[in-house]
Amino acid sequence: MSTRLISFRISLLFLLTLVLAACGGAQQTVDRPATTPTVAATPAVDDRGTPIVYPKTAPQRIISLAANTSEMLGALGLQDKVVAVDNYTTYPKELTSKPRISDAMGKYNIEQITALKPDLVLSHGGITHEVDDKLRGLGLNVVDLPAVDFTKSLEQILIVGKLTHTEQKAQEVYEQATKERQDIIQKVAGTEKPKVLLEVDNSTAGKPFVFGKGSFGDEMLRDANAINIFADNNSNGGYPQVTDEAIIRANPAYIILTEDPKYGGDPSLVYKRPNWGGIQAVKEKQVYHVNVNITQHAGPRLVQGLRCIAQIVHPDKFTEKLPQYCSDTI
CATH class of the missing domain: 3.40.50.1980 (Nitrogenase molybdenum iron protein domain)
Structure with a gap:
């Protein structure tokens, strides 16, 4: 590895999934499913297979432990609700000025996270299992979305939408991304x-x-x-x-x-x-x-x-x- 010990290839590709199970592959086909799934149809479990519990009220103080969850939150227009992000968040721009709760070595600051009093901590792909356990032990609400394939990555925006009470926006984002994907598939068919x-x-x-x-x-x-x-x-x-x-x-x-x-x-x-x-x-x-x-x-x-x-x-x-x-x- 290069001297940049924790880089995009490590923290954002699920530690290259060296310790994770293989992601599920989709069958090759030109015509992908065009139906729009509901949250109930998506895998409503976290990275460890535990059912996700959706909050009754919309979270007001969200912390993102991974760059891709930051992007999901940004796509849902939740920049004002995000109080901190991980070291590798670069998009959207509004989140780049938020406090960073991890460093380039992949170390997360538990004290800083708890001091920010988040009502939702969002992560992805099992890259923060140890951190998640510590935060849950301190009474924080942590949701670690599972590592998935391309199709389910798009569907996860629906889960984040339900977690943050932005279901309508999530549906719009999902449908737009799915349409663009279908258009590309058809163009090169x-x-x-x-x-x-x-x-x-x-x-x-x-x-x-x-x-x-x-x-x-x-x-x-x-x-x-x-x-x-x-x-x-x-x-x-x-x-x-x-x-x-x-x-x-x-x-x-x-x-x-x-x-x-x-x-x-x-x-x-x-x-x-x-x-x-x-x-x-x-x-x-x-x-x-x-x-x-x-x-x-x-x-x-x-x-x-x-x-x-x-x-x-x-x-x-x-x-x-x-x-x-x-x-x-x-």
Whole structure:
């Protein structure tokens, strides 16, 4: 790992799910379910399988322990109700000025959290189990949403909506994200499927982490009508660490990096990797970077990440320029 010990690839990809069970994979299909689920239809359990208890009154002081839950709260217009966020929250802008209750090493300040007197503490994917237990022991209401695939990541906005008494807004956000996703799927339907490497990070030279079977990145590639070269590898809960040799053998036509360019997600560096010169994507200069925040944060903006991936691998199906958010850093 790089000296940035707790980075997006760790805290926001569920510690690369090294200690978590594999996420569930969706079956490949062009026509995804178009029906709008209700909260009752979504898995109303937390990361440990405990039923989620919805508050009778709307929370007024919310703390987010993960960047993607911060994004969900922002999508619901709850910026004024959020009193603190984790170290890696970068979006929406209104939340970046809130107090930070964790540091770059992934250490959470229990005393600071309790002093803020939150009536809802929201986390995701089991990255804060120890912290959650301490906070619950102090009488705080903690909800740790489970790590899920792309489809259920979008559905979780409905759960957060019910937790915060913003059900109508949550329904609107969900329906808009689902519509955008369906539009992208239909736009690339019937195209030839290129082989793609979707990389999480290359902090260990020669042994990059990638999106594998069961990850939301794998589902995004299928939505984009592309072939994930590691679609059969579900090790590390769907985020396997692979070898350069395995990538070279697979010979992807596209390489898409999702780590921040400051920490290795720089396409120019791929062209310098030893023995990668014969890979089709390298030979044809088809190595790209997509904003880490819309590809590694399991929330409503994953649809933007899907749009970027789909347009990169099927540019002829899009008349507009590649959106600015594809290359943004927030």
